Amino acid sequence: MAKPRTMYDKIFDEHVVDRQDDGTCLLYIDRHLVHEVTSPQAFEGLRLAGRTVRQPAKTLAVVDHNVPTTDRTHGIEDPESAIQIETLAQNARDFGVEYFDELDKRQGIVHVVGPEQGFTLPGMTIVCGDSHTSTHGAFGALAHGIGTSEVEHVLATQTLIQQKAKNFRVTVDGKLPEGVTAKDIILSIIGETGTAGGTGHVMEYAGEAIRALSMEGRMTVCNMAIEGGARAGMIAPDEKTYAYLKDRPKSPKGEAWDAAVRYWETLRSDDDAVFDTELRLDAASLPPIVTWGTSPEDVISVAGAVPDPDQIPQENKRLSKWRALEYMGLKPGTKITDITLDRVFIGSCTNGRIEDLRVVAKMVEGKRVHDAVNAMIVPGSGIVKMQAEAEGLDAIFKAAGFDWREPGCSMCLAMNADRLAPGERCASTSNRNFEGRQGFKGRTHLVSPAMAAAAAIAGRFVDIRTRG
Ligand SMILES: CC(C)[C@H](C(=O)O)[C@@H](O)C(=O)O
Ligand code: SF4
Incomplete structure (x- = not known):
């Protein structure tokens, strides 16, 4: 019998390209999201080295941090933001990366856009030069933030050097009272663990109250995994996940969709998988x-x-x-x-x-x-x-x-x-x-x-x- 594995173990194993004796792994990266704050030096690095983006189709760029939230049809007034935004536009053009600019209807915060477009899918490794990349874990993906030098590495090679993290499971049993939401779940978890409690771990959120959440609620929970110190947060995909993703612009279609769902069904942690750390919370006792x-x-x-x-x-x-x-x-x-x-x-x-x-x-x-x-x-x-x-x-x-x-x-x-x-x-x-x-x-x-x-x-x- 194969050793029981957690969802994190399975997705990690599936993406290992190379494993060194000391445990250092080279992981294949399925999806790379890029925004204006952490990408300029990475693209500049490629330029200086005369390199290209290895798999432009697996990269999606969107402007979100610097854009003004007032009318943008007449250009960007703030000179610093204008440079930041123009730099991303130019890099996307130069390196052939798809880009949602500030006037594109699909533009938005990178972690809202990825799932919305079906760019984020279960079982994938997803990175972005942004700590809240953990959000995408709500789909049963292994998703986490990376630094700018790693952004360059992923752009150039579509891989990332990683050490395996430990497994942490947070089980939230029972039903949430009226007026208590996904946000209150995750803030309560962080209240329990502290901001360092998840350090060195990938946190899987499980239990009745998590399963009862909508995809939006699950994204709220995984979004703040990083605030609890975890490397990533994740939730097993289920019917709600598939319903959310079905027919999204970049989701697989037809037979490819059916095959994908069959694969996604295998991702959940095995019943007897062992977690290094466990925490249980009772949803019914949580306040706003x-x-x-x-x-x-x-x-x-x-x-x-x-x-x-x-x-x-x-x-x-x-x-x-x-x-x-x-x-x-x-x-x-x-x-x-x-x-x-x-x-x-x-x-x-x-x-x-x-x-x-x-x-x-x-x-x-x-x-x-x-x-x-x-x-x-x-x-x-x-x-x-x-x-x-x-x-x-x-x-x-x-x-x-x-x-x-x-x-x-x-x-x-x-x-x-x-x-x-x-x-x-x-x-x-x-x-x-x-x-x-x-x-x-x-x-x-x-x-x-x-x-x-x-x-x-x-x-x-x-x-x-x-x-x-
Ligand atoms: C600007 C970016 C690098 C940063 C992050 O990594 O999270 C920002 O999105 C944040 O929320 O503080
Ligand atoms: S936390 Fe999210 S919304 Fe806030 S700055 Fe970071 S990416 Fe943007």
Whole structure:
């Protein structure tokens, strides 16, 4: 009998081109996503070495971080962003790589675009010079971020040097309560493991509550695997995965589709596969989460209060959490629902998909954004934007006083004009709350789209489970 394997083991093994005695492997890469921030030096390296892109058809470039989210039909005003964007366009032309530019309807955040186009498929190795590449693991792919020198390596060779990681399984049993979402699952997991808990591991998310999630929800979970320190996150493909991918522009068609599904069915972890590390969570006990600090592990229930760092025995950690509170302008004991907001940001590769926008529309229909709040909604892609507009969601958002934008990373990391002013406090559906992440001295609270929508209306955090 063959040794039982995890899904990660299977996909990894399937892609090994060469294995050295010390365990260093050369992995074949099926899909390479490219964006403007981490690719310029990689392409420049190829140019200097006189090399080409080995398999241009397995590479897809899209502009997302620097693009303004206002009207782009008259060009890009910011000179730095304009250079960044033009460089990617030129590189794509020079190296024969397919490119979705800022006016292309298919343009959007790279991690929204890949799945949407069927470029992301189960069983594949997928890389991008971007940490949130883990998102694609929601399809049962082995997907992770790489550095710029690795981007060059993959462009040139379609392979990547890797060491095998350990297997970590997080099982989320039971059913989520009303008002608790995929975002709350992943924030709760990171609260349990800490931001380093997944280090050296690939994390597979399993259990009833994960299977019950839509593909959008699964992408939200895998998106933040990296925030828990894991190299990648993954979820076994199933009927929902296939339904999502069927007939996408780049998905296999006809007999090739049937054969692909048969293969994808074999990917799930064997029943008796052994995981190096295991964590179990009960979905029924999870609350809507709000982060209070400057690390994604600083999580608390919306029904809770800002914790007291003096309760932390380790001095380093105690001091760092005090510093976080100071940065956030918060005091221990403050009820989360007493925290008022200046800004609300709904979007990003964590929560900028159509399902997220539908949830928001449902919460805000017929209501008004609080007077003190400036709220923006940034669709994850042009396709998401078109779909939302076809469903009339944009009209609901605008009537409620939200700003409805063009697709891109936007205020997730403030590489364009969308940013917090110093001291501004924001409820954000993105994935990072580091100091300065959304603008110099900006204060970020990570929440789900439903929580962000409710906060925009109330001007403060609300427990959406108890709100009538
Ligand atoms: C700019 C890019 C390299 C970065 C990443 O790797 O994640 C960004 O997408 C982020 O979310 O911080
Ligand atoms: S939306 Fe945010 S997290 Fe996602 S790729 Fe863009 S900057 Fe990174």
